[in-house]
Amino acid sequence: MEITTQDIAAIVKKVISEVETSNTTAKSNEIPVGISNRHIHLNKDDLETLFGKGYELTPIKELSQPGQYACKETLTLVGPSMRSIENVRVLGPLRKASQVEISVTDSFVLKVKPPVRESGKTEGSAPVTIIGPKGIVVLKEGCIIANRHIHMSPADAAHFGVKDGDYIDVDAFSGTKRTRWFDVQIRVNDAFRLEMHVDTDDANAVGFKNGSTVTVAK
Amino acid sequence: MEITTQDIAAIVKKVISEVETSNTTAKSNEIPVGISNRHIHLNKDDLETLFGKGYELTPIKELSQPGQYACKETLTLVGPSMRSIENVRVLGPLRKASQVEISVTDSFVLKVKPPVRESGKTEGSAPVTIIGPKGIVVLKEGCIIANRHIHMSPADAAHFGVKDGDYIDVDAFSGTKRTRWFDVQIRVNDAFRLEMHVDTDDANAVGFKNGSTVTVAK
Numbered sequence: 001m002e003i004t005t006q007d008i009a010a011i012v013k014k015v016i017s018e019v020e021t022s023n024t025t026a027k028s029n030e031i032p033v034g035i036s037n038r039h040i041h042l043n044k045d046d047l048e049t050l051f052g053k054g055y056e057l058t059p060i061k062e063l064s065q066p067g068q069y070a071c072k073e074t075l076t077l078v079g080p081s082m083r084s085i086e087n088v089r090v091l092g093p094l095r096k097a098s099q100v101e102i103s104v105t106d107s108f109v110l111k112v113k114p115p116v117r118e119s120g121k122t123e124g125s126a127p128v129t130i131i132g133p134k135g136i137v138v139l140k141e142g143c144i145i146a147n148r149h150i151h152m153s154p155a156d157a158a159h160f161g162v163k164d165g166d167y168i169d170v171d172a173f174s175g176t177k178r179t180r181w182f183d184v185q186i187r188v189n190d191a192f193r194l195e196m197h198v199d200t201d202d203a204n205a206v207g208f209k210n211g212s213t214v215t216v217a218k
Numbered sequence: 219m220e221i222t223t224q225d226i227a228a229i230v231k232k233v234i235s236e237v238e239t240s241n242t243t244a245k246s247n248e249i250p251v252g253i254s255n256r257h258i259h260l261n262k263d264d265l266e267t268l269f270g271k272g273y274e275l276t277p278i279k280e281l282s283q284p285g286q287y288a289c290k291e292t293l294t295l296v297g298p299s300m301r302s303i304e305n306v307r308v309l310g311p312l313r314k315a316s317q318v319e320i321s322v323t324d325s326f327v328l329k330v331k332p333p334v335r336e337s338g339k340t341e342g343s344a345p346v347t348i349i350g351p352k353g354i355v356v357l358k359e360g361c362i363i364a365n366r367h368i369h370m371s372p373a374d375a376a377h378f379g380v381k382d383g384d385y386i387d388v389d390a391f392s393g394t395k396r397t398r399w400f401d402v403q404i405r406v407n408d409a410f411r412l413e414m415h416v417d418t419d420d421a422n423a424v425g426f427k428n429g430s431t432v433t434v435a436k
């Protein structure tokens with residue numbers, strides 16, 4: 001087999017095209033889904049109340065979003081029902097304000113009424129009590145149902161034609177019950193990896209597993 | 219105030235119009251939603267295994283669909299996880315085949331993998347074990363996730379322009395997270411009252427309560 005200059009040019013062109021494409025995570029209309037189980041973010045004060053003065057979190061697993069990690073530490077939630085939910089995972093790093101993210105299903109166990117919120121927007125959200133091995137934190141606010149949202153890089157935002165703070169609709173067709181999710185918040189950051197986050201209620205309703213995908217609705 | 223013949227004619231016309239409209243349940247594009255918690259339908263053999271020879275169910279509450287009722291009796295479900303779900307309500311009347319309807323959330327507790335199915339279509343569905351006060355029933359099949367469906371009368375079917383066995387899409391916009399449910403099965407029967415049935419996963423995902431409504435998607 002003879003390799004001509006034209007062959008070489010074609011091969012080089014193909015390789016360059018592939019390298020260029022790989023700079024963008026998103027190569028299609030598909031967005032991978034991560035399912036968020038109930039979890040807790042803590043601030044330094046609450047960490048020390050729950051685990052003791054000078055305590056530090058023990059990371060055990062990197063999460064899909066760079067810099068975020070699951071910790072060895074778990075806590076117990078209680079609400080006015082006087083029933084508890086045990087083994088609720090703490091996620092790191094520490095934040096300015098403690099935040100408890102649960103599902104509506106969980107909210108019936110605890111008898112709390114958390115609003116659907118963007119992470120970090122805890123003002124006026126629901127109260128909940130956190131039980132730790134060394135102390136108890138009675139949060140006056142901070143319990144939320146996380147809104148549906150998609151993390152993406154600026155390159156992915158360009159690919160999808162959206163910007164930070166936009167809301168889009170997506171089709172959840174890769175599970176067992178076809179569903180369209182409206183009002184999905186776009187969050188763009190250099191550190192973000194393309195991923196839609198939903199809670200366990202949304203995931204279970206449509207029969208999604210980690211690795212399921214959604215597509216942008218037409 | 220003087221009442222003229224014209225006034226009387228107008229009033230009579232208005233009353234007649236209201237009476238005529240009330241013959242059809244559906245007056246708009248809205249469909250009320252009923253949320254189905256996990257429940258069990260039994261056949262006579264399984265009833266007697268679980269509660270004893272000659273036992274009869276004790277109805278305590280009429281359900282929205284005429285002839286269907288919740289019973290005093292509850293049972294315990296177990297699966298390969300060796301964990302149980304207690305106090306699962308039995309619904310009457312008895313059926314030809316026993317059927318256990320749970321949510322995906324429940325399926326993780328039991329470690330069973332029920333398919334999404336129309337009620338009654340239990341062939342090849344998941345196994346599950348039912349614990350009663352007098353005996354145990356090991357169902358080889360019968361555990362399902364109920365499909366999304368809408369009960370309606372022939373008059374309502376005419377109103378919506380659908381027939382028994384059709385599938386339609388509906389918008390769940392009256393909760394906390396706007397969602398479109400596709401592939402919702404239409405079930406038409408003279409005895410049916412207009413109502414969409416969803417399981418607790420679907421209801422919790424969108425923040426629905428009993429009395430929430432959906433509309434037919436355009």
